[in-house]
Amino acid sequence: xxxxxxxxxxxxxxxxxxxxxxxxxxxxxxxxxxxxxxxxxxxxxxxxxxxxxxxxxxxxxxxxxxxxxxxxxxxxxxxxxxxxxxxxxxxxxxxxxxxxxxxxxxxxxxxxxxxxxxxxxxxxxxxxxxxxxxxxxxxxxxxxxxxxxxxxxxxxxxxxxxxxxxxxxxxxxxxxxxxxxxxxxxxxxxxxxxxxxxxxxxxxxxxxxxxxxxxxxxxxxxxxxxxxxxxxxxxxxxxxxxxxxxxxxxxxxxxxxxxxxxxxxxxxxxxxxx
Amino acid sequence: xxxxxxxxxxxxxxxxxxxxxxxxxxxxxxxxxxxxxxxxxxxxxxxxxxxxxxxxxxxxxxxxxxxxxxxxxxxxxxxxxxxxxxxxxxxxxxxxxxxxxxxxxxxxxxxxxxxxxxxxxxxxxxxxxxxxxxxxxxxxxxxxxxxxxxxxxxxxxxxxxxxxxxxxxxxxxxxxxxxxxxxxxxxxxxxxxxxxxxxxxxxxxxxxxxxxxxxxxxxxxxxxxxxxxxxxxxxxxxxxxxxxxxxxxxxxxxxxxxxxxxxxxxxxxxxxxx
DNA sequence: AGCGGCGATACCGCACGGATATCGATCGTG
DNA sequence: CACGATCGATATCCGTGCGGTATCGCCGCT
Numbered sequence: 350x351x352x353x354x355x356x357x358x359x360x361x362x363x364x365x366x367x368x369x370x371x372x373x374x375x376x377x378x379x380x381x382x383x384x385x386x387x388x389x390x391x392x393x394x395x396x397x398x399x400x401x402x403x404x405x406x407x408x409x410x411x412x413x414x415x416x417x418x419x420x421x422x423x424x425x426x427x428x429x430x431x432x433x434x435x436x437x438x439x440x441x442x443x444x445x446x447x448x449x450x451x452x453x454x455x456x457x458x459x460x461x462x463x464x465x466x467x468x469x470x471x472x473x474x475x476x477x478x479x480x481x482x483x484x485x486x487x488x489x490x491x492x493x494x495x496x497x498x499x500x501x502x503x504x505x506x507x508x509x510x511x512x513x514x515x516x517x518x519x520x521x522x523x524x525x526x527x528x529x530x531x532x533x534x535x536x537x538x539x540x541x542x543x544x545x546x547x548x549x550x551x552x553x554x555x556x557x558x559x560x561x562x563x564x565x566x567x568x569x570x571x572x573x574x575x576x577x578x579x580x581x582x583x584x585x586x587x588x589x590x591x592x593x594x595x596x597x598x599x600x601x602x603x604x605x606x607x608x609x610x611x612x613x614x615x616x617x618x619x620x621x622x623x
Numbered sequence: 624x625x626x627x628x629x630x631x632x633x634x635x636x637x638x639x640x641x642x643x644x645x646x647x648x649x650x651x652x653x654x655x656x657x658x659x660x661x662x663x664x665x666x667x668x669x670x671x672x673x674x675x676x677x678x679x680x681x682x683x684x685x686x687x688x689x690x691x692x693x694x695x696x697x698x699x700x701x702x703x704x705x706x707x708x709x710x711x712x713x714x715x716x717x718x719x720x721x722x723x724x725x726x727x728x729x730x731x732x733x734x735x736x737x738x739x740x741x742x743x744x745x746x747x748x749x750x751x752x753x754x755x756x757x758x759x760x761x762x763x764x765x766x767x768x769x770x771x772x773x774x775x776x777x778x779x780x781x782x783x784x785x786x787x788x789x790x791x792x793x794x795x796x797x798x799x800x801x802x803x804x805x806x807x808x809x810x811x812x813x814x815x816x817x818x819x820x821x822x823x824x825x826x827x828x829x830x831x832x833x834x835x836x837x838x839x840x841x842x843x844x845x846x847x848x849x850x851x852x853x854x855x856x857x858x859x860x861x862x863x864x865x866x867x868x869x870x871x872x873x874x875x876x877x878x879x880x881x882x883x884x885x886x887x888x889x890x891x892x893x894x895x896x897x
Numbered sequence: 898a899g900c901g902g903c904g905a906t907a908c909c910g911c912a913c914g915g916a917t918a919t920c921g922a923t924c925g926t927g
Numbered sequence: 928c929a930c931g932a933t934c935g936a937t938a939t940c941c942g943t944g945c946g947g948t949a950t951c952g953c954c955g956c957t
Contacts, residue, residue: 350693350696361903362903362904362905363902363903363904371946371947372946372947372948373903373904373905374904374905374906374907374946374947374948374949375945375946375947376946377904377905377906378905378906378945378946379945379946381905387697387700387701387704388701388704389700389701389703389704390704391700394903394904394905395953395954396902396903396904396952396953396954396955397902397903397953397954397955398903399903399904402704403703403704404700404701404703404704407699407700407703407883408696408699408700408703410881410883411692411695411696411699411700411756411881412696414692414695414696414881415689415692415693415695415696417692418685418688418689418691418692418693419624419689419692419693421685421688421689422624422682422685422686422688422689423661425681425682425685426661426663426665426678426679426681426682426685427661427662427663427678429663429677429678429681429682430661430662430663430664430676430677430678482685497774497880497881498772498773498774498879498880498881499772500771500772605772606771606772607684607685607688607771607772609681609684635934636934636935636936637933637934637935645914645915645916646915646916646917647934647935647936648915648916648917648918648935648936648937648938649914649915649916650915651935651936651937652914652915652936652937653914653915655936668934668935668936669922669923669935670921670922670923670924670933670934670935671922671923671924671933671934672934673934673935
């Protein structure tokens with residue numbers, strides 16, 4: 350299955366074999382065996398290109414999930430035996446920092462609290478960390494992060510605001526609409542990296558983190574729609590205007606549905622009581 | 624991992640080897656290798672008994688999930704390539720039958736509807752079927768069935784009633800409390816089989832399905848608390864009394880969070896519109 | 898037509914998984 | 928207390944299967 354995922358992602362047997370640190374012929378054979386075992390054609394090979402069949406794309410999705418589950422089993426087992434048996438919390442770098450520090454403080458005061466390792470990660474990465482066992486709990490933000498297949502508990506819902514450079518003519522408006530924000534041609538919305546690392550097409554500047562973003566805004570080159578709690582971190586060269594019709598952001602605490610860990614349960618309980 | 628699950632479930636290398644259709648020594652070795660690879664002791668072996676360590680029980684849970692995931696990957700891939708590409712719906716035998724028939728009728732009338740194979744199964748079995756890919760959608764009832772790790776959509780919530788033999792002195796009561804029902808020593812609540820097939824200890828009779836149950840009730844040997852929609856299936860030798868303080872039962876439609884199948888999405892959409 | 902890229906085929910060697918035989922430890926039992 | 932039974936671990940052997948190298952066949956580009 351690892352082999353198939355590699356080939357399906359590369360759509361090229363040679364590169365896939367390289368990535369798997371093996372030669373190409375055994376890889377071809379392995380895929381053929383998999384197809385025979387399943388009785389299903391997974392790839393359409395013309396001598397020039399490799400393409401996924403319908404069944405192949407189903408297997409790609411399912412195989413990723415299965416491989417994550419296997420990895421998670423190994424990691425969680427190792428961590429269950431590790432000393433001390435801490436808990437790993439994943440959160441988007443720069444988001445929900447006050448909530449996080451309150452949570453950590455409150456949890457540390459609980460009886461039976463164990464060490465909490467905080468893992469800061471890029472956007473959309475937390476889900477994967479939970480799935481493959483590198484993290485035990487995560488703070489996610491709907492609707493940005495997908496929570497399918499995870500157990501979650503809502504913690505906090507907030508409106509969004511648009512961040513503008515301090516001197517901007519609209520900075521004193523009581524509120525703005527999404528439509529107004531997207532038509533600010535002098536201040537385009539930035540483009541964030543997608544999963545693979547590439548950027549979507551569009552007019553806005555490319556940003557990688559909040560520091561870059563706010564710098565660009567201060568320079569008058571972009572604006573951004575962010576949860577209002579981020580206002581606390583803005584320097585005085587930024588202004589914010591509420592955007593009532595932007596989707597509300599709900600911060601949730603999420604964990605693997607198979608978790609039976611006391612520490613995770615305690616963290617969740619603590620979080621919901623904040 | 625299959626090996627480990629077998630040993631962990633049997634807690635006996637000989638029997639586990641038998642179940643795996645292999646000899647005992649290679650099994651012992653395989654488990655040792657697994658322990659070395661993970662760097663973790665999974666089993667405490669005294670010469671007389673085998674016991675799971677803490678880490679071992681974590682691995683047991685995770686390994687089951689992982690094995691289900693790879694089985695699901697295989698099955699879903701095969702089914703994606705099968706002709707015609709129908710969809711499998713799992714439901715508890717005897718429950719939600721009107722809802723089910725309404726759903727099937729409404730879905731069949733949708734444009735692009737595919738064949739729906741209905742799979743009737745025992746209590747608590749649906750979750751497993753969804754996880755290992757034998758089913759694509761299921762009708763579950765909270766709080767009886769666990770929905771952790773599945774995506775669900777609520778369909779219908781109903782109160783529960785107690786079913787008594789028709790002539791019973793309490794049969795005309797306007798309502799009863801849980802406490803009253805559990806103290807009916809002449810009509811004990813029945814015992815349902817657990818996952819493994821064994822029955823919990825207790826006074827009530829052992830039942831396997833609703834037919835048995837209602838027969839026992841008609842004979843005046845038991846009573847039962849069931850969702851009120853089951854009243855439609857009762858013969859006139861049964862009476863029902865509402866139990867307002869019994870937990871409400873919510874019928875939900877559930878599916879694997881990884882599903883991208885159009886048919887599943889259509890079924891869910893149809894169900895929520897009923 | 899020729900060359901280059903790419904997947905498939907052919908064949909070889911070795912390492913790993915499984916089998917059998919046996920050991921050693923720990924209870925139960927007369 | 929000694930003997931036997933039980934059960935997991937160890938030792939050793941063997942066959943299969945996986946991965947490696949060499950090569951082929953097919954197609955597209957120039």
